[in-house]
Amino acid sequence: xxxxxxxxxxxxxxxxxxxxxxxxxxxxxxxxxxxxxxxxxxxxxxxxxxxxxxxxxxxxxxxxxxxxxxxxxxxxxxxxxxxxxxxxxxxxxxxxxxxxxxxxxxxxxxxxxxxxxxxxxxxxxxxxxxxxxxxxxxxxxxxxxxxxxxxxxxxxxxxxxxxxxxxxxxxxxxxxxxxxxxxxxxxxxxxxxxxxxxxxxxxxxxxxxxxxxxxxxxxxxxxxxxxxxxxxxxxxxxxxxxxxxxxxxxxxxxxxxxxxxxxxxxxxxxxxxxxxxxxxxxxxxxxxxxxxxxxxxxxxxxxxxxxxxxxxxxxxxxxxxxxxxxxxxxxxxxxxxxxxxxxxxxxxxxxxxxxxxxxxxxxxxxxxxxxxxxxxxxxxxxxxxxxxxxxxxxxxxxxxxxxxxxxxxxxxxxxxxxxxxxxxxxxxxxxxxxxxxxxxxxxxxxxxxxxxxxxxxxxxxxxxxxxxxxxxxxxxxxxxxxxxxxxxxxxxxxxxxxxxxxxxxxxxxxxxx
Numbered sequence: 001x002x003x004x005x006x007x008x009x010x011x012x013x014x015x016x017x018x019x020x021x022x023x024x025x026x027x028x029x030x031x032x033x034x035x036x037x038x039x040x041x042x043x044x045x046x047x048x049x050x051x052x053x054x055x056x057x058x059x060x061x062x063x064x065x066x067x068x069x070x071x072x073x074x075x076x077x078x079x080x081x082x083x084x085x086x087x088x089x090x091x092x093x094x095x096x097x098x099x100x101x102x103x104x105x106x107x108x109x110x111x112x113x114x115x116x117x118x119x120x121x122x123x124x125x126x127x128x129x130x131x132x133x134x135x136x137x138x139x140x141x142x143x144x145x146x147x148x149x150x151x152x153x154x155x156x157x158x159x160x161x162x163x164x165x166x167x168x169x170x171x172x173x174x175x176x177x178x179x180x181x182x183x184x185x186x187x188x189x190x191x192x193x194x195x196x197x198x199x200x201x202x203x204x205x206x207x208x209x210x211x212x213x214x215x216x217x218x219x220x221x222x223x224x225x226x227x228x229x230x231x232x233x234x235x236x237x238x239x240x241x242x243x244x245x246x247x248x249x250x251x252x253x254x255x256x257x258x259x260x261x262x263x264x265x266x267x268x269x270x271x272x273x274x275x276x277x278x279x280x281x282x283x284x285x286x287x288x289x290x291x292x293x294x295x296x297x298x299x300x301x302x303x304x305x306x307x308x309x310x311x312x313x314x315x316x317x318x319x320x321x322x323x324x325x326x327x328x329x330x331x332x333x334x335x336x337x338x339x340x341x342x343x344x345x346x347x348x349x350x351x352x353x354x355x356x357x358x359x360x361x362x363x364x365x366x367x368x369x370x371x372x373x374x375x376x377x378x379x380x381x382x383x384x385x386x387x388x389x390x391x392x393x394x395x396x397x398x399x400x401x402x403x404x405x406x407x408x409x410x411x412x413x414x415x416x417x418x419x420x421x422x423x424x425x426x427x428x429x430x431x432x433x434x435x436x437x438x439x440x441x442x443x444x445x446x447x448x449x450x451x452x453x454x455x456x457x458x459x460x461x462x463x464x465x466x467x468x469x470x471x472x473x474x475x476x477x478x479x480x481x482x483x484x485x486x487x488x489x490x491x492x493x494x495x496x497x498x499x500x501x502x503x504x505x506x507x508x509x510x511x512x513x
Contacts (some may be wrong), residue, residue, distance in 0.1 A: 007153045013224050014204050014366040014389060019249045020049035022258045025061075027053035028417065030225040033065050035072075035089055038241050043226070045205075045244040045430060046091060046251055048072075050220075055281045057216035057384070058196070059084055066150030067261050071254040073098055073146060075187055077154030078369075079164045081309045081381050082496070083216020087154060087168040088187025089228065093254045097185050099148050100177040101393070103139040108170040113190050115472070116156065116165035126381050128162035129157075131324030153369055158379075164188075166268065182253070186230045193234060197229045197243075199225040205243035216384065217308045219281055224286050235492060237513050242258045267366050267403045269385045273302035277316075277323040282384045286320050288327075288339065289391040290357040291400050298321040299341065303382070308507035309498065313363055313388055314378030326412035327356060328356065328428040335363040338394070359394040364401040395478035449509035454497060456484040460504075462499040466490065 015032045028053050048069070050061040059076075066074045073095050075088035090097045118135055121127040131138060138155040146152040156165035164317045171187040172178070184193060196215060199208035201223035204237075208227050211218050218226075229238040250256070251274040268285045281304075288299045299326070303316045321327045321339070328349055329338035338358040340349045349355050365376045366387040373389070382388060389401045445457040454464075459479040466475040466488050474495070475488035490512060497508045 003427060012136070013243075013245050013247050014049060014202060015199075015247065016249075017049065017201055017223075018248075020047055020252065021249050022069070022106060023049040023051060023354075024064045024258055024260075025051040026053045029053065029056075029220070029222045029223075031056075031061055031220045031226065032063055032201070034225060034243075034246055034247070035091070035405050036227070036229045037089070037091075037186050038232060038337055039184055039186055041181050041184060043244050044246050044248045045229075049241055052220070053506075056220045058211075058218040058220065061220060061226060062086065063151055067327070068258045069150055069256065070259065072150060072253060073152065073185075073255045074150065075152040075168065076369075077168075078157040078159050078367075079166075080158045080274060080381075082214045082263055083310060083383065084214070085164075086196070086215060086228065087189070088152070088183035088185065088350060089182070089194065089230075091254055092183045092185075093253070095147055095150075097173065097177075097183040098227075099141055100174045100180075100183065101185065102172055102174050103136060103143075104172060105139070106172040107137050108136075109169040111167075113433040114162070114165060114167050116163060116167065121161070123165065125163045128270075130161070151369075157368065159370065186232075188230075188232075190234065192232045195231045197242075198229040199227060199488050201225065208243070210511060212510065213308045216310075217282075217380070222256075223458050230329045237492070237511065248284075266368070266385070267478070268300050269408075270385070272408045273300060273469055274408050276302040276304055277320045278304040280304045282306060282310070284316065284382045284384060284386045284388060286316060287387060287389070287403055287406065288341070289389060289396070289401065289403075290339070290354045291359075291392050291394060292342070292357040293352060294343075294352070294354055295353060296343070296404050296405070296409075298406045300335065300406045305382070306508075307505060309505045310381040310383055312378060313365070313380045313382055316380070316382050316388060317363075317390060324411050325414040326409075330356065335391075342412060342414065345414055347414050353476060354442060357392045359392045359397075361390060362399055362401075363393050364389040364391060364399075375399075385425045444499065444506050446499060446500075446506055446508045448497070448508060448512075450511070450513045451487070452490055452495075452510075452512035453485055453487045456499075458482060459484065459499060459501075459506075462501040464497055464499045467496045467498070468493060 031050045033048045036047050048065045066072045071091050076084050077087050079085045113334050115125050117130050119130055119132050120131050131274045141153050142152050142395045158164045166189045168187045168189045169191045173185050196211040197208035198211045206481050234238045274376040283304045285300045301320050321329055326342040330338045338356040340356040341354040341355045363376050364373050366373045391401045444459045447455045456479050462479045474490050492512050
């Protein structure tokens, strides 16, 4: 969308995949990860390679490279429906910088730009709880765990607290090691920012395009090049360095070596899922657990979606249950009261089937990169490769969301029966979930120019909201034409525009210079 404009950019190199020394992952597809610190300690961009099969995102590549690397460290935070944000990156021999990484809690807690409430939840931003004086220990534990994993999982994330702490400017090398030439570390959000650029094999890095999607949604293709270029000047973007012409493939100064690691196992085997609802490159699993003493109990299904924003748990459950007529659902005021399942798929719920298991239906989530399973609401976001557990708790019992002996069901081949009141597609039974509204057939398009003007095509009927990168709403408007332009006059900076129409969501991240 936007190109580097600095004079040094014209000298930028092309990434030579044949020169890449350090590779992570396995598979037939190849991509490159390029990281440029711009910290004054050198004028170098460091290059790693990544291999995979199937689908993979920019986040997948970053995580796998960091997990296998002996020198790379990255601070990552789950920030909401757009997925995860890259907050900080470092490189040092044997990750030595982690011994000198500090968190300035006192400054972060009183900084006016950080909207996160450390002691009282900022409910205006959707924050639901506050960590209080436990914050320094939470950070210390996360840094310590990253010494073997490569990724610092920012503990003050949107899953845990409803709203994330955009406090990356306060993750700093200690004063005694800040100028150490052997320790590279850049982290920031307001004072600096890791900008994300997408290119391809054979293309000069100076021709890379600023990514309109975050790393969780940006999908890799064979030959993809992902460049993370730290921008230290958030006001005068033209002063930020373009891609370096000095590419370091070997990283001998840091003794770089790649050590394959065993990925943490998932609660379900995604390769065994037979019934998928939805379409798209992102996917997650839904487990329906009846706890009624009948078998099979843990029914495993899959859900797919695409786009820059993740679907809600409620949308996932609705689409899965509506997509298979073997499920029979009773709702009261939009809340699930009971679920039945036609185990033999004969079109009749009998005593041997899960005949309308009732109780309190709770939702739990097993998110990758989180230490434990915990309870969520329908408004929570699914996230790629999550395992969502819809479990029934009979009266007087404790919730049971364990997954044992999972059954990977196929979609039932049951014909429509308009006389069956339990048929979810029966329009005369409004208490059923009902089919999800058709997605708009038009192909909407959202672009943005360097002065902040938004160009919309095929977006008639959409309502748009523009946010700054801290999540604050700065403008909103509706589109009532097939083609429309709009300039919110937000000033310089980084922004996100989100458009909604029925159950269709489109999003774009852009720079205003």
